[in-house]
Amino acid sequence: MKGVDWLVEASKTVSGMMQAGMFLIPRKLAERTGPWNEQLTLIDDFEYFCRLFCEAEEILFVPGTTLFYRSGMGGSLSARKSSQARESECTSILLGVEHILKKRDDAEAKMACANLCQDRIYDFYPEHKHLQKKMLKKVKELGGSLIRPTGGRYFNLLWPLIGWKAARRLQRLAGR
Numbered sequence: 001m002k003g004v005d006w007l008v009e010a011s012k013t014v015s016g017m018m019q020a021g022m023f024l025i026p027r028k029l030a031e032r033t034g035p036w037n038e039q040l041t042l043i044d045d046f047e048y049f050c051r052l053f054c055e056a057e058e059i060l061f062v063p064g065t066t067l068f069y070r071s072g073m074g075g076s077l078s079a080r081k082s083s084q085a086r087e088s089e090c091t092s093i094l095l096g097v098e099h100i101l102k103k104r105d106d107a108e109a110k111m112a113c114a115n116l117c118q119d120r121i122y123d124f125y126p127e128h129k130h131l132q133k134k135m136l137k138k139v140k141e142l143g144g145s146l147i148r149p150t151g152g153r154y155f156n157l158l159w160p161l162i163g164w165k166a167a168r169r170l171q172r173l174a175g176r
Contacts, residue, residue, distance in 0.1 A: 001059050003052070003053035003058070004054050004056075006053060007050060007054070007100055008100065008108055008112045011112035011113065011115060012108075012115060020049070023049075025052065033048070040088045041085055041088040042085040042086065043088070047092040047096050047099075049096075050095070050099040054102065054103045086128050087131070090134060094117075094134070094135075096116070107143070110142040111143065111145070114139045114144060117135040118145035120135050121136055122151075122164065125165060126168065126169055148164075151168065152171065154170075
């Protein structure tokens with residue numbers, strides 16, 4: 001499977017992160033891709049891997065492999081939720097979307113990219129409305145998204161009844 005095709009497939013459902021340790025990258029591909037974007041802080045790996053996969057002629061899968069990953073560490077980069085970190089997150093997603101759409105500009109790729117942006121709209125609410133607006137503009141340019149918000153057991157029970165925004169505010173008030 002081509003790298004960009006894998007990206008589109010993986011982004012259709014926005015089912016999780018692309019943990020960097022799950023890939024073995026040939027040196028020539030890394031050199032062709034260029035360096036990490038050090039202007040980014042939060043989810044900087046997303047932009048890099050979009051660039052990398054768009055350069056990859058093929059993604060190979062190795063069955064039976066295991067990756068051990070630690071998460072939930074206080075003070076980690078991924079735990080940051082400051083305005084600067086959220087700006088970086090928004091920029092990283094939008095740059096990644098640009099990389100994908102340079103390689104594939106079809107309806108399936110546009111929907112996958114719209115889903116990536118829509119997912120952040122749900123995540124940025126209510127604290128980062130200016131970032132929501134950026135993402136919403138991109139979702140509309142791409143033709144809309146079909147993904148729905150997620151956020152834990154209580155959120156998932158509440159949002160169909162009271163709307164995702166009210167459910168998200170309650171979730172934030174509860175500290176979850």
